[in-house]
Amino acid sequence: PDYIAPEILQNQGKEAEFGTEVDWWAVGVFIYEMLIGETPFFAEALVSTYSNIMDHKNSLRFPDEPAISAHAKVLDLIRKFLSSADVRLGKSVDEIRQHPFFKNDEWNFETLRNATPPVIPELKGDDDTTHFEDIEAKPLQESFQLPKTFIGNQLPFIGFTYSNELSPILKIQEAASSASTTSVLSNSSTKSNGVSETEYEEVTRKLSAAQAAVSESEKKLRSQLEEISRKEETIRKLEDEVARCTESMRISENDMMQMQERVRQLTESANDRRLEQELRVQREVVRSLEEKLSKARDDEAAAKLEIREVLNKLAEEKEASRRQVITIGDQKREIETLRSKITDQSSKEDELTRKLKKALEDRKENGIFQVLTAD
Numbered sequence: 001p002d003y004i005a006p007e008i009l010q011n012q013g014k015e016a017e018f019g020t021e022v023d024w025w026a027v028g029v030f031i032y033e034m035l036i037g038e039t040p041f042f043a044e045a046l047v048s049t050y051s052n053i054m055d056h057k058n059s060l061r062f063p064d065e066p067a068i069s070a071h072a073k074v075l076d077l078i079r080k081f082l083s084s085a086d087v088r089l090g091k092s093v094d095e096i097r098q099h100p101f102f103k104n105d106e107w108n109f110e111t112l113r114n115a116t117p118p119v120i121p122e123l124k125g126d127d128d129t130t131h132f133e134d135i136e137a138k139p140l141q142e143s144f145q146l147p148k149t150f151i152g153n154q155l156p157f158i159g160f161t162y163s164n165e166l167s168p169i170l171k172i173q174e175a176a177s178s179a180s181t182t183s184v185l186s187n188s189s190t191k192s193n194g195v196s197e198t199e200y201e202e203v204t205r206k207l208s209a210a211q212a213a214v215s216e217s218e219k220k221l222r223s224q225l226e227e228i229s230r231k232e233e234t235i236r237k238l239e240d241e242v243a244r245c246t247e248s249m250r251i252s253e254n255d256m257m258q259m260q261e262r263v264r265q266l267t268e269s270a271n272d273r274r275l276e277q278e279l280r281v282q283r284e285v286v287r288s289l290e291e292k293l294s295k296a297r298d299d300e301a302a303a304k305l306e307i308r309e310v311l312n313k314l315a316e317e318k319e320a321s322r323r324q325v326i327t328i329g330d331q332k333r334e335i336e337t338l339r340s341k342i343t344d345q346s347s348k349e350d351e352l353t354r355k356l357k358k359a360l361e362d363r364k365e366n367g368i369f370q371v372l373t374a375d
Helices: 007-008 020-038 046-054 070-079 093-097 169-175 179-269 272-375
Strands: none
Touching: 007 020, 007 046, 020 070, 179 272
């Protein structure tokens, strides 16, 4: 992913064609890597790497060291390769050859193939490996641990589209010798197919895992939604109960006011035992009504407290569901990205197979033509 051109990222998921400008972008990246020791837009997270590539005008930086600053020509060459597609260096081979970096007194493009390299390693034999770095054997792990997230470290060419018709490589291939062409095609086929199959299996496995995770998340979400629906139904019932209690309280308060007025009237006109007896009865009724009113108020307070607790729990569950929905959306976008990568990978394999077959057929026809000419 460190070598992907920004225009490829901008057109992901769309139908778009690219020419050699994406290759020259990659050339700028590996020149930077050879000079600095790491790729220019590298970040720990794949998303951050893509963000740096999209914001290459601001994120492209060089170390502030005298040893680096002394290479002004190569720094300018890197900047012109790592620029927007409309102004990027590489519209023609002559344009690249005219860059100051390629102008020197030691070699030119006509003598480059026969020039003496600055360093010629001394070899004791064909199997001499003294110039290679020692590779320490890593201890075997107890079990194969799957990465938690897809980081794309093994996808160096995902989204990299190359149009042979738009590049000068076609003329170079036609001018090359038959032996070297057959060897290059054979080696390219072996390496490319090996990487593609491994990458295809890896992406397919990750896609299956992501789909299983999404299915499980959707199942949990449905369960949570059903639980929320049940909670909302409980809240509606409690609200109805509160409304009934409130109405009962209103009626009881109205009855109590009427009884109090009646008691006042009876008290004022109580002249005999019958009125006093009626007064006692009315007071008993008032006391009973007051007890009912007190109980109704307690019931209302308890119902309101229960509603408040249910509402708080419902809010927490809704928040959890919202986060779950966001997680599912991220997983679905990851699946779409994986599917797009698998499609691109399959297209690359088909295109490579077609080119190899065509090249071999051309070589066979050229070989037959040479034999007939020799006869």
